[in-house]
Amino acid sequence: MARTGPHGRAERRSAGELESEVLAALWATDEALTPADIQGEIGGNLAYNTVHTILKRLYDKGLVLRDVDGRRGAYRPAKNAAELTAQAMHEALDRGPDPIAALQQFVTGLSPQEEEALRDLLRGSGT
């Protein structure tokens, strides 16, 4: 089953894609998240057990840590590799012509008028 529903409901996500989404959710907040928090956050009728399995896999890879001082069963993202990557990225950016500019960037710059228009767009449809 590749797609669901004629009205463009979301497609099924693979295990690798779900791993990325769980990791992204953990990085998006400063708080530690429990599997239930994550389940609520990424939605899509994801079973609790599935979230748990994904967290276990991320833990085995060393990408997430169990929260020691917070809530029981909550997870935080592991920072080490991410900090090294950030350092390497900033070194590359500071070194002169941006080598990353040649890549497909998610977004590019805006003019002041465009900024205003985009703010209206986000306000207009209710955040």
Added chain:
Amino acid sequence: MRVDVYIPLILPLLLTAVASQVGLKVSPALAARVLTIAAVLAATASTWALLLLAATLVNEAPHVATEAGEDGRRLPDPVPVAIAVAAIMLLWLIGFRLVRALRAHYATRRVLERLCEGHPPDSELIVAASSTPRAFAIPGTPGRILVTAAMLGALEPAERRVLLAHERAHLAHRHSVLSTAVTLAAAANPVLAPVRTTVAFLVERWADEEAARRVGDRRTTARALARAALVAQRARPGCALSFSEHAVTRRIAALQTAPLPNLWSIGVAVLALGALPAFGALDATGDLLRLLGESLPG
């Protein structure tokens, strides 16, 4: 030879003239593909045509001229010497530009390899613990997605899915190959630079459409782009560097209308614009070989 050899030098101008219009009428997936193929064909043909023009200088070589004089043959003179000399200088310039483009390409590759260090090879998402909001796809096998913590923190959960789906589309459809190909084409023939800009825009549009399809919602996709662009702008105010012709606004506007159709008639016409210079160059090659046969005895 007299006319054919100039066709590949003129036609890329036409391709450049229609490129952005094609992007407005045809689905980005088709438009990006045909424009890239046509640009590569056109750049190869124009470079080859310059090589042919330069090769006509062989008639000026002293021993060829002397031998022909002794045999009482009259040498054909298909191209003025000044044009042949200009062609040689342009070929030097092209060589320099290609080397520079390839160097930049490999420099970027090395930086990307460093960014992936320390992350498990089988995980798709690489997070950089940085307060600069950025997101991009890292091509390779397997491809990876790099997103900074600042970018993830700025987006709503559904918008994060859009971001990941967008970058995944770049990787799945090998957009880096298209981008490298059209970059080299523009290096070999600077007239094609606007085609390169158009293709760069179209692969973003392509990934947006794919993300909208995966997430199942064009509006959320547009909102994700708007929010990411605003937060990225806040991090580098007044930075005109990556302004790139209202690209984000145009992408958002495109998501607010229906997807464009795969108009194959236009696609084929674009391919023809790439194929014609190639045929011109081939024909001129035949002519030159015949001329050389006449010039060089034995």
